[in-house]
Amino acid sequence: MISENKIYFYPIWLRIWHGINAMGILILIVTGINMQFSNPKFGLVNFELAVNLHNISGILVTINYLLFFFGNILTSNKRYYRLKRKGLFKRLQLQVDYYTSGMFKNQQPPFPLSEKRKFNPMQKVSYLTVMYLFVPGLVITGLALLFPETIIENVYSVSGIFLTAILHASLGFLVSIFLIIHLYVASIGKNPLNNFKSIINGYHDIHGH
Amino acid sequence: MLKSKIRASAFLFNRLAMQSSFLFLLILLFLGFSQKSQAQEKSLTPENDKCLKCHTHQTFTFQNTLTKKEDKRMSNPLYILDKNHFAAGVHAKFKCTDCHSSAYSTYPHNAELKLEPLSTCLDCHGGDEKYAAYQFEKIEKEFQKSVHFQKSGESFTCSKCHNQHYYQAKSRTSSVVGEIIGFSNEMCMTCHSNNSKFQLLSDTLKPALSQIHGWLPNQELHFKNVRCIECHTQVVDSLSVSHNILPKEKALKNCVECHSKNSMLVASLYKYKNLQSRSEGGKLNTIIANKSYVIGAYQNFWLNNFSIFIFIMALAGICIHVILRIIKK
């Protein structure tokens, strides 16, 4: 029997998406760093291998992204992502206050999780920006670099490939930073491992947050 | 009332005048340009027209001394020259007969003329102070070490790569990397993508470049953005273009030689002074101006440090948070 405290937050398709996505993006980050800072004398992965791995994982993450995109359009999971503009800043402020001081004073979280609310405002905003801005941006610039002939040659005498590559690397960096924070914030719970169990088995212990 | 009308028409007139003078300027500019290109064609020595009236056309006519008639014939396509390329080349000021025998002025050309030895680059440029900067002698020495010379000997002349009619010192005069690369690779392609030229020197069929280089991803992009000699010669620092084509076993296969911060391209392709001076703002400019971005070779100081800063801030924030979580448990 599932206890009353547990909510089925992460349906199976979402968990599959998340697993593939996490693996893919980790590989992309490692190989991406390896390429950007490649050096004849030293390298985690052989450059040629890094390029191939990066291309394959990039395509995998791209296809997988469609799962996330259409999964959210077709199922009720999208309701957790609805963002009310009004008072947003204030709600974010409340959540930041909680993370920076409230939680150390054993205060209750300002946005307790429930059937209706899977994410606190900070999660919502960061997931939205990452999933609907950064990742699509990476996918588009990445595909362009895979088919460089599609890139406009010059934008006001600046190389199009150059701009695309810089944008791609910068977005990759932002996603890396997101990942670090994402992992850390996920460890905030009743028990640091709770949320990681949830994203694997689907059930979330609401007393955990 | 009248005044304002006058003013208005004066204003209109002014604008018209400005517009038309602008137009006039444009026309002048245009004329200037077209005159320039005309001048360029004229710089061909007029005597050459006698030869070029046949040697630039698909057909030619000549007075048949036997039948006493004017004969019109097909030209040998390999003997048709490109006038514009000639005019752009380093030897544009030459008369044809500076290099070729003056006996060519009659047609049919005397068959013996085929035997005429032609000067090589070194015959004219060797030991000449004026061209010391090009280091012709040193180039010759390097070239003699190359696989081409080793396998084909004297019959592999400089002119096989450097057509004396059209040669330009592109790597010096051009400041666009893409142009230098195109010009340079075209030389190799005259044989390596043309079997009949290749077999002038070899009994084997030419190997297909795309198959030999199958291991290289984005092959077309690479061939457009790096010179063949980048991978097939060793960079000699004292020479701006190294001429020692190494045996294929020694060709560069290691991606990171180019795709890294101290990319070898900096030492070879980008080393020409004109390119360096163009890039006074640092490497950024060269790359921006030259439409190429080599993965790994471009590292912006500010962008790098900024990202490291953010990275450290994120880690520091997390560390502090962890410590607080432990203390306040």
Ligand code: HEM
């Ligand atoms: C090793 C890598 C990763 C691990 C261990 C991990 C872990 C988790 C965990 C524990 C949750 C539930 C979090 C919560 O309740 O707040 C979660 C949710 C989520 N993660 Fe990750 N994550 C990883 C990588 C990523 C990456 C790379 C992305 C996006 C680029 C991502 C995007 C998301 C999103 C959008 C959700 C919310 C899913 C939903 O319920 O709709 N994660 N992740």
